[in-house]
Amino acid sequence: MAEVVLREVRKSFDTVEVIRGVSLTVRDGEFVVFVGPSGCGKSTLLRLIAGLETITSGEVAIDGRRCNDLPPSERGIAMVFQSYALYPHMSVYDNMAFSLKLAHVRKDEIRERVERAADILQGRALLERKPKALSGGQRQRVAIGRAIVREPKVFLFDEPLSNLDAALRVQMRIEIAKLHRDLDTTIVYVTHDQVEAMTMASRIVVLNAGLVEQIGAPLELYHRPVNRFVAGFIGSPKMNFLPGTLIAATRAAKGSAVTVGVRPEHVLPPGAAPSGELGRIRGEVALVENLGESALIYLRVPGADGLTLCRIEGASMVVDGERMELGISPTALHVFDEAGVAFPRTVDALPGAARRAS
Numbered sequence: 001m002a003e004v005v006l007r008e009v010r011k012s013f014d015t016v017e018v019i020r021g022v023s024l025t026v027r028d029g030e031f032v033v034f035v036g037p038s039g040c041g042k043s044t045l046l047r048l049i050a051g052l053e054t055i056t057s058g059e060v061a062i063d064g065r066r067c068n069d070l071p072p073s074e075r076g077i078a079m080v081f082q083s084y085a086l087y088p089h090m091s092v093y094d095n096m097a098f099s100l101k102l103a104h105v106r107k108d109e110i111r112e113r114v115e116r117a118a119d120i121l122q123g124r125a126l127l128e129r130k131p132k133a134l135s136g137g138q139r140q141r142v143a144i145g146r147a148i149v150r151e152p153k154v155f156l157f158d159e160p161l162s163n164l165d166a167a168l169r170v171q172m173r174i175e176i177a178k179l180h181r182d183l184d185t186t187i188v189y190v191t192h193d194q195v196e197a198m199t200m201a202s203r204i205v206v207l208n209a210g211l212v213e214q215i216g217a218p219l220e221l222y223h224r225p226v227n228r229f230v231a232g233f234i235g236s237p238k239m240n241f242l243p244g245t246l247i248a249a250t251r252a253a254k255g256s257a258v259t260v261g262v263r264p265e266h267v268l269p270p271g272a273a274p275s276g277e278l279g280r281i282r283g284e285v286a287l288v289e290n291l292g293e294s295a296l297i298y299l300r301v302p303g304a305d306g307l308t309l310c311r312i313e314g315a316s317m318v319v320d321g322e323r324m325e326l327g328i329s330p331t332a333l334h335v336f337d338e339a340g341v342a343f344p345r346t347v348d349a350l351p352g353a354a355r356r357a358s
């Protein structure tokens, strides 16, 4: 268990700066998830913590100790990658024991640690097998087991589940969350997967082009994104953005152009829409996707950026080309100025879930 502190960390490859001044603290025992578009620097930042890359400037400290110049083996970390990189000629047991043998750990202690890790991952029965006789999920479990036996202060995961099929991802997601609970350890985890980030993280770090856009608890980012980037990035399907004009606000002049954001799940079906002119969207149905438990209705709305998506519970019988009027609950609106900065939302304007999270 340990705290990880980054202070103004920068990293350049040749002349290109890919991490442009990142400061953050991963608290002891916290599960922090890095998200952001491809190429934004998630893996690089993780590798800087691990010591697999050297930082250009700034400071990395693990467990109170500056470790800019320490090799990975002395940082008390263990990293799990997307590709499991198991040794094919070794049994599962030997794969998991390998780093301990290198470190001259006593034989009986190695056995004890490997068996304990195998039990945590329910993989005792696999110990004598070779990696080629394992499924993808089992291989990933061995890769995680290899990290557990080292008893690191900090686990670093780089998209460990992205090679697995959907069902296995759900299962492994639950296992990793349980691992975090059982071992009570600090975890930094990179993922592309919204559900992984929302469900596993104590806090999410949203990165964009080498900078932190926002750090917060999952529901805080969902309900109170500080800018349009975070608003569009967190949440699936994505938030809709519509042009608007400010009628009243403290910060900007009345009449200024703003962008109004509304999540597909907060667009209300006809009938549930509030009365009056305010909070209405009129458009023409471009496409309907019935998913069973919900339906996605894509509307062509004049002036909107692309199609406007509405997600309703159950099935929808509307057809392409039909004209529809939908409502927006005023409490679910996000408003952004021309620079993309969000106008603050008052707690009272938020749905109940956000109040619990804050």
Ligand SMILES: Nc1ncnc2c1ncn2[C@@H]1O[C@H](COP(=O)(O)OP(=O)(O)OP(=O)(O)O)[C@@H](O)[C@H]1O
Pocket: 013, 018, 036, 037, 038, 039, 040, 041, 042, 043, 044, 045
């Ligand atoms: N060794 C390297 N030399 C030069 N450029 C690099 C190197 N490693 C990474 N980069 C660049 O740094 C940027 C960030 O890469 P990084 O792998 O951290 O992104 P990422 O957020 O993990 O993306 P993805 O989601 O696709 O894995 C990219 O533009 C990448 O091309």
Ligand SMILES: [Mg+2]
Pocket: 042, 043, 044
């Ligand atoms: Mg990456």
